Amino acid sequence: MTRLLGSLLLMAAAGATTLGAAPAPAHAAATPLDRVVPAPASVTPGGSPYRITRGTRVRVDASGSGSASGSGEVRRIAEYLTGVLRPSTGYRLPITDHGTGGIRLRLAEGPFGAEGYRLHSGSAGITLTASAPAGLFHGVQTLRQLLPAAVEKRTVQPGPWTVAGGTVEDRPRYGYRGAMLDVSRHFFGVAQVKRYIDQLALYKINELHLHLSDDQGWRIAVDSWPRLAPYGGSTEVGGGPGGYYTKADYREIVRYAAARYVEVVPEIDMPGHTNAALASYPELNCDGTAPPLYTGTDVGFSSLCVPKQVTYDFVDDVIRELAALTPGRYLHIGGDEAHSTSHADYVTFMNRVQPIVTKYGKTVIGWHQLTGATPVPGALAQYWGLDGTSAAEKAQVAKAAQHGTGLILSPADRVYLDMKYSKDTKLGLDWAGLVSVKRSYDWDPGSYLPGAPESAVKGVEAPLWSETLTTSADIEYMAFPRLAGAAELGWSPAATHDWDTYKVRLAAQGPRWDALGIGYFRSPEVPWQG
Incomplete structure (x- = not known):
């Protein structure tokens, strides 16, 4: 009534x-x-x-x-x-x-x-x-x-x-409400990133996580290691021309985002996902031999050489220059899928690299595998596991959360925007399963990870990996409408979360996206207008 x-x-x-x-x-x-x-x-x-x-x-x-x-x-x-x-x-x-x-x-x-x-x-x-x-x-x-x-x-x-x-x-439920754009698998220029920033701002997303390095491409200029960007960034998945941001380009992205109250979170993924860096500088490899540039989509085959001092000189230089370019609070050091790094070497590496980040005034973020090492005080672990992730791995993350490590929730089978909507979706991947619009919305961040205190959850982030994406139209088709749901999970009170009412509000966004020129997936789960 x-x-x-x-x-x-x-x-x-x-x-x-x-x-x-x-x-x-x-x-x-x-x-x-x-x-x-x-x-x-x-x-x-x-x-x-x-x-x-x-x-x-x-x-x-x-x-x-x-x-x-x-x-x-x-x-x-x-x-x-x-x-x-x-x-x-x-x-x-x-x-x-x-x-x-x-x-x-x-x-x-x-x-x-x-x-x-x-x-x-x-x-x-x-x-x-x-x-x-x-x-x-x-x-x-x-x-x-x-x-x-x-x-x-x-x-x-x-x-x-x-x-x-x-x-x-x-007012928001969480202070961290993010979206990640992978510019390494395929490179997206400054204008394309700005367009995405405008779309994030419309839904009160306040963090743009830029995945700036991976096996397929290094996307940010580093003066002290000048070959990284022009050589390491010279290709992408499928063998395209790649590209990279000059420091002026990156500053412009940061400025544009800040004008929309979006903070840029740069990521340099390590010790794995580093083939582009290894190909650029032979001395970063344990055998001193540079591998060829990589244009495929496999993961887990590359690693910085953990025992070498030059590795930490390299990391210090990169983080110092990137921190100086980034006024925001955070610097992401990756840390996932380091399958070619032994556990002992992984722990050694992450425990040496985190203090470098804090030395330059930034808060550490790492993928949740960081909790297998020793997260520094104040660090945030970004959880990307699935409903089917092992109980032991979930317990490891929950234990770190119980001891003060903050969590950003990005479960791959809920908010990875590059997952296919259905088996017929032409873009995207399906290794985490099919992620319908309802599934991407219908979960509660506060109670999602067993054993993790709700107070440890600092926010939600929707990553968009780009193995299959090459244009802004591709980005938008995979992001919309699911990005709006991730934004709501981060902003709105838990009491408002209800699929049946949400899908009606979501449907009303369709004409707005049409007016903005955003091409979106017209999910049959949503009662679109017209």
């Missing part, structure tokens, strides 16, 4: 209009406040809607920020918002720091945390309030979804542009 009453209130709100505005057509009812992804923590519908018109202004109010930099960030968020709205509405939407009404972006003290926000909509205007700029930015993403999908188009659309009345109060 409560849900029915809320729906009736939303319908009534959608039918109301702002003073002086023409009534909206009946077919243009405002999107209900709870019809967004990720699901907000709290929604209170009611009151008259707000309609964006030719006279709407965007007001910036950073009086609660306590700093000029905070004021500057609020204005930049306003510019981002108007950059979304102007092409489709055709309105000027001037940005101002005075007046009343319109769309107000406000920093103020409150129970929002670093990323939470409050959105209030009524006939007089819309107010977004947060304690920090990241919260305002996330609130802007909610506002986008409350407007018609056509708002995402880059040409003038007919509107109307109505936002339902009521209040959304929201």
